[in-house]
Amino acid sequence: xxxxxxxxxxxxxxxxxxxxxxxxxxxxxxxxxxxxxxxxxxxxxxxxxxxxxxxxxxxxxxxxxxxxxxxxxxxxxxxxxxxxxxxxxxxxxxxxxxxxxxxxxxxxxxxxxxxxxxxxxxxxxxxxxxxxxxxxxxxxxxxxxxxxxxxxxxxxxxxxxxxxxxxxxxxxxxxxxxxxxxxxxxxxxxxxxxxxxxxxxxxxxxxxxxxxxxxxxxxxxxxxxxxxxxxxxxxxxxxxxxxxxxxxxxxx
Amino acid sequence: xxxxxxxxxxxxxxxxxxxxxxxxxxxxxxxxxxxxxxxxxxxxxxxxxxxxxxxxxxxxxxxxxxxxxxxxxxxxxxxxxxxxxxxxxxxxxxxxxxxxxxxxxxxxxxxxxxxxxxxxxxxxxxxxxxxxxxxxxxxxxxxxxxxxxxxxxxxxxxxxxxxxxxxxxxxxxxxxxxxxxxxxxxxxxxxxxxxxxxxxxxxxxxxxxxxxxxxxxxxxxxxxxxxxxxxxxxxxxxxxxxxxxxxxxxxxxxxxxxxxxxxxxxx
Numbered sequence: 001x002x003x004x005x006x007x008x009x010x011x012x013x014x015x016x017x018x019x020x021x022x023x024x025x026x027x028x029x030x031x032x033x034x035x036x037x038x039x040x041x042x043x044x045x046x047x048x049x050x051x052x053x054x055x056x057x058x059x060x061x062x063x064x065x066x067x068x069x070x071x072x073x074x075x076x077x078x079x080x081x082x083x084x085x086x087x088x089x090x091x092x093x094x095x096x097x098x099x100x101x102x103x104x105x106x107x108x109x110x111x112x113x114x115x116x117x118x119x120x121x122x123x124x125x126x127x128x129x130x131x132x133x134x135x136x137x138x139x140x141x142x143x144x145x146x147x148x149x150x151x152x153x154x155x156x157x158x159x160x161x162x163x164x165x166x167x168x169x170x171x172x173x174x175x176x177x178x179x180x181x182x183x184x185x186x187x188x189x190x191x192x193x194x195x196x197x198x199x200x201x202x203x204x205x206x207x208x209x210x211x212x213x214x215x216x217x218x219x220x221x222x223x224x225x226x227x228x229x230x231x232x233x234x235x236x237x238x239x240x241x242x243x244x245x246x247x248x249x250x251x252x
Numbered sequence: 253x254x255x256x257x258x259x260x261x262x263x264x265x266x267x268x269x270x271x272x273x274x275x276x277x278x279x280x281x282x283x284x285x286x287x288x289x290x291x292x293x294x295x296x297x298x299x300x301x302x303x304x305x306x307x308x309x310x311x312x313x314x315x316x317x318x319x320x321x322x323x324x325x326x327x328x329x330x331x332x333x334x335x336x337x338x339x340x341x342x343x344x345x346x347x348x349x350x351x352x353x354x355x356x357x358x359x360x361x362x363x364x365x366x367x368x369x370x371x372x373x374x375x376x377x378x379x380x381x382x383x384x385x386x387x388x389x390x391x392x393x394x395x396x397x398x399x400x401x402x403x404x405x406x407x408x409x410x411x412x413x414x415x416x417x418x419x420x421x422x423x424x425x426x427x428x429x430x431x432x433x434x435x436x437x438x439x440x441x442x443x444x445x446x447x448x449x450x451x452x453x454x455x456x457x458x459x460x461x462x463x464x465x466x467x468x469x470x471x472x473x474x475x476x477x478x479x480x481x482x483x484x485x486x487x488x489x490x491x492x493x494x495x496x497x498x499x500x501x502x503x504x505x506x507x508x509x510x511x512x513x514x515x516x517x518x519x
Contacts, residue, residue, distance in 0.1 A: 053470050075474070076474075079472075079473060086463065086466075086467055088463065092467050094468060095392065096267060096391055096416060100392055103480070104472065104476075105472075108471060108477050136267055138423065
């Protein structure tokens with residue numbers, strides 16, 4: 001039995017007749033850890049999450065979640081354990097009404113109608129979105145769509161939560177609400193984001209992707225202290241980190 | 253210019269209306285689908301020149317409108333954009349069908365005009381019935397009912413996703429239109445621009461459908477189930493009411509009611 005819940009080894013991936021998107025990506029993750037996947041546009045963050053969700057199959061290497069190889073062949077067993085929240089909330093929601101969309105996952109896990117209903121109500125209560133239950137999915141605001149997208153995944157009670165740019169297009173209030181929600185969730189999480197302040201607040205560890213390769217792997221403090229690394233990966237030091245540094249230097 | 257946002261709003265309005273509470277809304281969705289189908293078959297199967305026989309079918313629409321509390325204006329809003337297509341369907345009839353239809357001994361009109369009005373009337377009746385069905389049931393509930401009526405799952409799922417995708421397409425097309433008008437003004441696009449816009453529109457639609465497929469796949473696997481097993485909501489009152497509606501519709505189809513009334517009471 002391994003110490004790690006997730007083991008990613010030498011992953012290579014390319015879309016049809018295109019240059020490789022991921023090259024030799026390896027990392028591990030312990031139960032309950034929150035991993036930030038950082039990197040500029042086109043660095044392969046979303047692709048990595050799609051692979052870890054079992055939607056895309058790798059060209060070489062492997063990804064193993066609790067001793068189960070992640071691939072589209074095992075999707076039926078994996079989808080109750082690994083949940084992906086898409087970058088575009090519009091792509092995540094495909095049913096006309098919010099409640100039906102949130103219930104889609106549990107129905108497909110083969111749960112009884114009463115159990116489905118109980119799970120949906122519980123997640124609505126936890127996320128405080130019960131008032132959206134009967135609304136049309138395409139008429140929700142950006143923040144509401146994001147919350148509903150997360151609800152669609154949480155109803156499946158995943159062990160690993162994959163979030164692709166969760167704070168994109170959110171106003172400050174909705175973003176703060178989301179950070180609070182994610183901080184309160186016990187699941188192991190992988191968050192691909194450009195929002196470095198959020199990564200600094202939420203993540204226990206970060207990896208930096210650049211042109212499909214891992215440039216660095218460490219704690220947020222270690223990563224954000226390395227300016228040349230951030231520069232190479234087209235990132236910037238987050239304000240929260242700078243503020244903390246300033247506070248620490250004044251205290252000294 | 254405003255036709256796309258209007259259409260989107262109107263579709264939303266239908267879905268919002270379906271959440272209301274009325275006798276028609278609480279009716280079992282399967283019965284409503286059956287009655288709507290029978291109504292449409294009865295109307296469509298009328299001969300091309302039988303205009304008067306269609307009039308009693310208005311009664312059924314009026315009853316459902318009264319029972320549901322839905323404004324006829326909403327149905328009209330939905331009919332208006334379709335009306336040009338209906339007119340196109342029948343516009344050649346008055347030209348090519350030169351037979352005469354005698355209203356009295358001295359007054360007659362061409363049979364082409366009779367069939368033209370018959371096409372319009374039939375279309376308005378059948379389309380309104382469809383709109384009323386969506387406005388009193390909701391599209392998801394209709395699909396759910398179809399599935400419980402043993403319609404193949406693949407067809408019902410296609411129907412549901414097509415409806416959802418249609419709304420996404422309208423939104424996308426509306427965004428493109430706004431983006432185009434902002435830079436080009438209200439001038440119409442040239443043929444070349446039309447080509448570029450349409451090509452890009454289809455490519456983005458393909459990407460969108462791929463993303464939605466991935467989302468369905470991630471949560472539902474290879475054989476996703478879209479509907480839970482809904483309980484039968486059928487009461488004896490509903491059954492009796494539906495049966496009487498059914499018998500009345502068949503009677504109105506078999507007997508030309510206005511002519512029968514004329515013969516019975518005026519002779």
